[in-house]
Amino acid sequence: MSPTQVVRGLDLLLTMDPTLGEGPLGRLEHAAVALDERGVCWIGSDDQAPTAPVVVQARGQIGLPLLVDSHTHSVWAGSRADEWERRLSGISYTEILEAGGGIRSTVRHTRQASLDELVELCTARLAPMVARGVGAMEIKSGYGLDAHTERTMLQAAGLAGQRVGMTVVRTFLGAHCVPSDCRDDPDGYVDDVVGPQLAACADVADFVDVYVDRGAFTVDQGRRVLQKGIAAGLRPRIHAEQVTYTGAARMAAELGAVSADHLEQIDEDGIAAMAKAGTIGVMLPGAQLYLNDPSPPVPMLREAGVRMAVATDLNPGSSPVDNLWTCATLACVRMGLSVEEALLGITAVGADVLARPDLGRLRVGSAGLVLARPRAGEPCVPGALLQHLGGPSVSVIRPG
Ligand SMILES: [Zn+2]
Numbered sequence: 147m148s149p150t151q152v153v154r155g156l157d158l159l160l161t162m163d164p165t166l167g168e169g170p171l172g173r174l175e176h177a178a179v180a181l182d183e184r185g186v187c188w189i190g191s192d193d194q195a196p197t198a199p200v201v202v203q204a205r206g207q208i209g210l211p212l213l214v215d216s217h218t219h220s221v222w223a224g225s226r227a228d229e230w231e232r233r234l235s236g237i238s239y240t241e242i243l244e245a246g247g248g249i250r251s252t253v254r255h256t257r258q259a260s261l262d263e264l265v266e267l268c269t270a271r272l273a274p275m276v277a278r279g280v281g282a283m284e285i286k287s288g289y290g291l292d293a294h295t296e297r298t299m300l301q302a303a304g305l306a307g308q309r310v311g312m313t314v315v316r317t318f319l320g321a322h323c324v325p326s327d328c329r330d331d332p333d334g335y336v337d338d339v340v341g342p343q344l345a346a347c348a349d350v351a352d353f354v355d356v357y358v359d360r361g362a363f364t365v366d367q368g369r370r371v372l373q374k375g376i377a378a379g380l381r382p383r384i385h386a387e388q389v390t391y392t393g394a395a396r397m398a399a400e401l402g403a404v405s406a407d408h409l410e411q412i413d414e415d416g417i418a419a420m421a422k423a424g425t426i427g428v429m430l431p432g433a434q435l436y437l438n439d440p441s442p443p444v445p446m447l448r449e450a451g452v453r454m455a456v457a458t459d460l461n462p463g464s465s466p467v468d469n470l471w472t473c474a475t476l477a478c479v480r481m482g483l484s485v486e487e488a489l490l491g492i493t494a495v496g497a498d499v500l501a502r503p504d505l506g507r508l509r510v511g512s513a514g515l516v517l518a519r520p521r522a523g524e525p526c527v528p529g530a531l532l533q534h535l536g537g538p539s540v541s542v543i544r545p546g
Contacts, residue, residue, distance in 0.1 A: 149180035151200035153517065153543055155192055157526035159209040162494040163507040170486055171528060172507070179209060179508070179515055181545050186512040202517075202543065208526050210489075210516045211508040212281025212542070214496030215470050217407050217428050217457035219319075220285045221268045221299045221306070224255025226462045239437055239464060240389060243361050248463050249289065249323040256289035261298050261305075268306035271460065275312075275468055279516035279540045282313035282497065282505045284457075286355060288322030292338075293346035296320050300350040311544070313513075315500045318347040318380060321356035321363050321371045336367045340374035352501075353404070354380040358394035365397050372401050381501060387412040388439070399423040405455065405499045409442040410434065417443070421450040426499050429483065429491065430459040431476035432467030444482045454483065455499045456491035471537020478532055485529045514544040 159179065161172035166189065168174070178195035180188035188196055229247050233239065242248045256264070268285070275283070285303035290296040300316045307314030320343040321336065328335035344354075354375025358368040362385075372382040382401050386394035388408035395406040395416040406412075406420060407428035420427060427447050434441065447454060456477045459465035467473060474488040483491065497506025508515055518538040520530035531538050 149182050149187055149196050149198035150546065151202060151543070152178060152180040152195050152198040153202045153204050153209065153515070154178050154195055155203055155205040156207060156209045157205065159189070159508070160489065160528065161189065161508040162211055162490060163509060166509065171489060177209065181514070181543065183545050185545050186508065186510055186515065189508065189510065204517050206526065207517045207519045208531060209508070210279070210518060211493050211506055211512060212514055212516055213279045213470055213492050214500065214506040215275065215280050215283040215457050215492070216405070216455045216496035216499035217430060217459050218283055218285050219288060219459070219461035220271050220283065221264050221287070221302045222252050222256050222289045222462050223259035223263060223267060224252050224462070226251060229463065230466070240361050243323070246326055250326055252289045252462055253291050253323070253325060256299065257292070257295050261302055264299060264302035265305045265309070268302055269309045271468060272306055272310045272312055275470070276310045276542070277540070278469060278471060278537065279518070279542055280312065280470055281513060282315065282500065282502065283307070284315045284317055284353070284500055286317040286319040287347065287351070288319030291320060291322065291325040293342040296343050297346040297350060300347055304350065313505065315353070315502065316351045317353040317355045317383065318344065318351040318375065319355045319357070320344065320347070321368070323357065323362055332363070332367065336363070336370060339371055344374055344378055348378040348380060351380055353383050355383050355385065357385040358392050359385070359388055360390045365392050365394050368394055369397050369401070372398060372403070376401065383407065383499070387416065388433070395420060395425070399425040404501055408433065409447070410439045412442060414446065417446055417450045417452060420452045426453045426455055426495060428455045428457055428499060429477050429481055430457055430465060431473050431480050432465035433459045434480060435476060436464055436466070441481045453495050453498070454487055454491050455495040456483070456488055457496065469536060471532070472535055475532045475535050475537070485532055488532055489528055514542060517541045517543060
């Protein structure tokens with residue numbers, strides 16, 4: 147170990163790894179972190195910190211691992227600003243979707259965009275998220291709904307991640323919505339998803355996902371998509387129980403899904419199946435807020451031992467929200483997560499949704515760390531990171 151920089155005097159370090167510090171957040175007080183050219187090379191007490199050519203004084207700040215946003219739709223073209231105004235006048239998201247708007251309008255624009263245009267747009271979306279401390283993100287396809295555009299979206303996601311220095315994990319979501327020209331034959335569209343689309347996308351994706359709900363896909367169609375995706379080497383996850391209850395979360399858990407996301411309408415059966423399978427519940431309070439949906443039954447999820455992640459669900463329609471700190475605050479205020487649960491949800495548990503336990507915890511080998519300064523006058527305690535909507539002011543420490 148020969149450190150190139152050392153962060154000194156942290157009031158509090160939350161490693162998010164209970165083996166490295168106290169409690170579920172792995173707390174260390176008066177801590178220091180050293181980095182070499184590859185990443186974090188030492189973590190410990192400030193009075194034992196190694197020397198390094200560059201010293202960052204971090205008194206009054208809280209150190210955390212780079213954040214993980216475990217559910218986003220960050221690649222798209224076009225705007226849904228008009229639709230948002232229509233929704234404000236009282237038209238529901240499902241009505242807009244059924245009338246050919248919503249996801250379908252974004253599909254039209256995304257199909258017309260080139261790979262370069264999609265990379266540019268996605269890069270511009272990711273840059274402010276990186277600046278707020280996000281180091282890893284899941285990005286889904288699902289605005290192409292044909293083999294070529296679905297693959298192009300996943301390629302764009304990977305290239306945008308490289309441009310901004312973010313770890314991007316990709317999810318094939320050809321079964322996001324039935325495209326307008328297949329509305330009379332949804333099963334025929336599923337044939338296309340599990341046939342040509344999956345064949346085009348399997349080598350550029352890590353996960354397979356499906357949106358099961360009224361106006362989207364049925365549980366049986368969802369099962370077929372996930373089974374075919376698993377057979378192609380992808381790990382399953384699902385959009386489940388958002389607008390209506392379907393039983394999709396239970397089906398996905400029984401297939402070994404890493405996560406079931408949304409869950410506003412989930413019941414006891416679904417929760418039991420998730421707990422048994424170790425399926426993580428992904429809380430998406432941005433969508434809950436924008437759609438004015440009820441809260442998922444967080445006390446029941448907690449009681450059953452279902453772990454919860456928190457993500458932005460960044461997309462142009464139902465969750466135009468790119469601030470993960472804001473989502474963590476909303477998960478506390480609107481859904482009833484504790485500060486501890488919300489902080490783990492945007493770090494360690496989010497990383498587990500991506501099947502990347504090397505992320506979301508601050509350890510030797512981590513690619514960097516976040517320094518968070520609570521709002522003026524607030525102490526260096528975990529709650530001060532989330533109490534104020536919009537999050538703390540953040541700087542990101544990277545090697546070199
Ligand atoms: Zn989503």
